[in-house]
Structures are given as C-alpha cells and as structure tokens.
Amino acid sequence: MANSTNKPVKIGLVGLGKIAVDQHIPAIRANPNLELVAGCSPHARPEGVVGYSDMQAMLAAHPEIEALAICTPPQVRHRIAKEALAAGRHVFLEKPPAATLGEAEALRDFAAERGVTLLASWHSRFAPAVGATRDWIAQRALKSIHVVWKENVRQWHPGQAWIFAPGGMGVFDPGINALSILTRIVGDTVVVKKADLHIPVNCDAPIEVGMDMVTEGGVPVRADFDFLQENLQTWSIFVEAEDGGKLALSMGGTILEIDGKPVMQEPEREYPGLYAHFHELIASGASDADFSPLRIVADAFMLGKRIAAPAYVE
C-alpha cells in the first residue's frame, strides 16, 4: 500500500459494461488508495471480478464496501444512486450524472443530507491539457471560443439505439464532454442563446447541433456537434484572445497548440485522474457535483429550433 497511514477505500462497481471494463476497473486497480471489492450487473460478469446480480446482494455480501461507482445507463442511475446514498455509501456517478437536472439536484441534496461524498464525474475534464488551457484563458481577455465535436456515431456507438430515444440526447452524448471541458476552462457561467437541433425524422434526439452561447463576461461561444462525421474525427476547442493569441485544444484535450506551436501531446489518462479526485473528496469529506454541462443541454433543448433531418438507420 503506498498510503502508509490509511487503509485503501473499498469500492463496489454497479454496472459492468464496456466503460466499467475498459476504464473503471483498471483505474481503480492502479490506485493504491482504492480497493476493488466486487461488482454487480444483471448481465455481464467480467473476468477476475467478484460478481453479483444486483447492488443490494453485493452490499449484503460485502458490507465493508464504502463507496460505489455507478456505470449503468443514465436512465436508472438516479434510483440506484439514491439507494447507494441511503445506504450511507459514497457515490461516483458516470456522466451524465442523471437523466434530468431535477434528478441530479435531488441526488446532490440527498448526499449533503446524508453526509457522504458525491462525485458527478466529467471524465473529459481530466484530459491532460485541460488544466494548461484553463491557466492560459485565466491570463487573457478572450475574443471568441469555437467548439467542434464531430464523430461517427456508427463507429463509436454501434448498437446503442437508446442514444436517439427520448432522453438519449443524441449528439449531445459526446457533445456534453465538450461542454464539460468548456465549463471547466472558462471561469464564468456559459449561457445558451440559440440552438439548431437537427433531428432525424425517425428519432427523438439530434444528430447535428449548431449552438450560439455567450459567457456572462460577453465572450461569444459557438459549438458545432455532428454525429455523421465520416473521415477525420474531431474533438477540438479553439480559443482566440483579444491580444491575438490563439489556443487549440484537440483530440478531446490530449493535444495543445498555442499560437500554432505544439506545446503538449500526452496520452489520455482521464480515469486515473478521476479516481484520484474521488479519493481526495472522500478523504476530505467533500463533494463535487457541478451540473452546468447538463444544464446547457437542457437549455438547448428548451430553446432550440427543431429542424427535420433525414432518417437515421444504423
């Protein structure tokens, strides 16, 4: 144990799908302050994890579990998180934190009431170049920000029909990652002014979004999200300063260019950062539950103009 004074925090995983296997399990195992005790899922039973079919069975068998990481689909996250908080466990929520702002705010209030830690995680905020971008912005008056998030839904979300169902958010599912970075690097409230939502005629959620926002300080922010990008996959944020300075944050926050020169290119290691943050929050008795990315999406849906797009067939 690297931590010589305290025992590692014992963690149970709820939901054992792709994100749990690819990201959560390795990140927890790599952190000496954490210990993966067991996992539960009605379906999956990944190799090397003590598995249960539901959370209550897991907690009955392992009452020593202190914290639960919830990686289920968003539609059931609120109910499970509420049970976990009611059982006095700290909770790590995958993104988005809930299906609605109301659910998310209720979880925040309930965690505060129970005196346990709630982390509403936004993994993209832990991309390597986000901190340096925030620092660069803090030292400058900004002229504009342009967010370009374009990926191929067929490549990245095969078989995920829920993404175009009511509540599935469509292209906002990846777009909310961009918004989580945006709201982190700009030290100011970001407000939606106009949104064009291109919704396939056979779907309930947009496949393409163009959005005009503005910071409270008056900096215009344009966002272009596209789910039908076939060639170069693009997850970039471009920032222009009043003094002519230019910053480009690319590949989801792993590559940073300033004034046209590369200054950082590092491998993605978001989940190790997230779990280190979760451990710090538990150790200090704090919570981190910022719902501003979800609030921007809800505002875009409320304010948005709906434009019919061709039917989407995977």
Place this chain on the structure above:
Amino acid sequence: MANSTNKPVKIGLVGLGKIAVDQHIPAIRANPNLELVAGCSPHARPEGVVGYSDMQAMLAAHPEIEALAICTPPQVRHRIAKEALAAGRHVFLEKPPAATLGEAEALRDFAAERGVTLLASWHSRFAPAVGATRDWIAQRALKSIHVVWKENVRQWHPGQAWIFAPGGMGVFDPGINALSILTRIVGDTVVVKKADLHIPVNCDAPIEVGMDMVTEGGVPVRADFDFLQENLQTWSIFVEAEDGGKLALSMGGTILEIDGKPVMQEPEREYPGLYAHFHELIASGASDADFSPLRIVADAFMLGKRIAAPAYVE
C-alpha cells in the same frame, strides 16, 4: 403613507405592455410601501405614467429609483435585468425569470454579488388558496397528484406568435404557472420521468403535453396541459392522500375544495401579494430566486418524446 418610519421604495417599470398595465401598475399604486416613479417602453406610453423610451434614459432622469420591475418579453429580460443589477437596483422579474436556466442562475449569482434583492416572481404562487393547500399537504402522506391545465390559446394569447417560436415554450407558458404552484405546495423536489410533447408540424413548441413526474418522496404526479381547450377552461390541481382525503385546487388557485366540500373561494389578488413580498425582501435584504418550475420545463424538453400534431393556425 401607511408606513410611518420608512419612506416608500421608489419603483420604475421596464416594459409597459398588457401585464404591466393590468397588474403591476395597480398593485404598486395600491401598496403604501411602494411608489411608482416612472416607466419605460419602446412602444407603449400608458396614461398617467411618466414614460421613457428605455431604461437608461429613465434611470438618468430618475436616479432616485431603487427598484425595477421587468415585464418585457422573456427573450430580452436577462440583458435588461443584468443592466439593472449592475446599476445597483433591486429587481423584480416577471415569470418566467429568463429564457434559460443558465441566464436565470447567472442573474441570481450576479444579484448576490451586487448585494441587491432579486425576486424571480411566480404570480400563481400568490393565489389565495395556495397556502391552505400547502398546509393540508404538509399534514398528510400523499397518494397522488394530478395537474390539469387546459385553456384556449386563441382566447388568452391572441396575436402572440412568439409563444410557438423557439424558446416560447408553447403550452408550458401557462403550464409553468401550474408547476410554480405544484413546487410550492409540495415540500419536496419534483422530478420529470416522462413527457409527451405534441408539437404542431408548423411550430417549435408544444400545444399539448402529458407528463409523468414523481416527488423525491415517491408520490406520482401526472400533468396534462392542453392549449386547445374550447369549452370549460380548467386550471386545477387534484391531490389524493393515503388516508383517502381529497383536495381540489381550482381556477388557478382561487377555489379550494376538501373532501368534496368548498372551503374557500376568493377573488384573485396575486400581484398585491407579490409586491408585498418584494417589499419585504428589499426591507430584509433577501432574495427569492427559485427556478424549479423552469427546471421542470427544461427537463421535459430534454427528456420528452416529440409527437407531431396538426399544424396550428390562429
């Protein structure tokens, strides 16, 4: 002056349309703690009010104005409110408080920063039977709540094409009044679970909404909003308790029946109540900025299923 120790608070009106003339001006004039100094509007110039074409001209001519009531259309409310707060004036916002939750939250933060009062008003909360309904609910375990808000848009909103434009909210424009009562009488967070949004094929906002909600305590809440109600106009909330008790709050909160017996029927006097509340907030240095009705609408738009409805032609 009824108030013998303090001078009345001097008020300026921003926006002099129908709601200002019908409600704000008489309510301010009837309150001895308030004094209507002037109003501004690019269009209207109602009789008996000192008028200016914009807020800055009004404030330049009357620097003694301490508080501003903002009754413009919601799309420009945030910009004007921000200018008013920046000028150190207390602000009364008509409903809805802004076009988005982001704008509303930014105003709340800015008012707190400037140390002035912000009232995000929900006039329906001041209907006469709302307090008694809240008391009745507080004493009981509830079984269910049913909100029925059905009115004829052609009768109540003639010429208001903005109501079906992006951000106009459609039938949520009256429906948010019901939600403001709901969130006041239930002492618990209300969360949207499912929403059917019937949107005319030539519009951007719903003309009919069916919504399933639930309180954090687990009480199911059904809402039915309809903008095409031709005969009996209905603005009712029905509450059933676990003990069999039944409460009906009708005509927008002016008629109360408990267990089938009428217990209250009083004339609507919402704006006098609102302005008394505004004066109390100013006198005590407090704010009242609860955005939960707007949050429910945003969540319904984000989560809702869009169903094509026949074209709407006024």
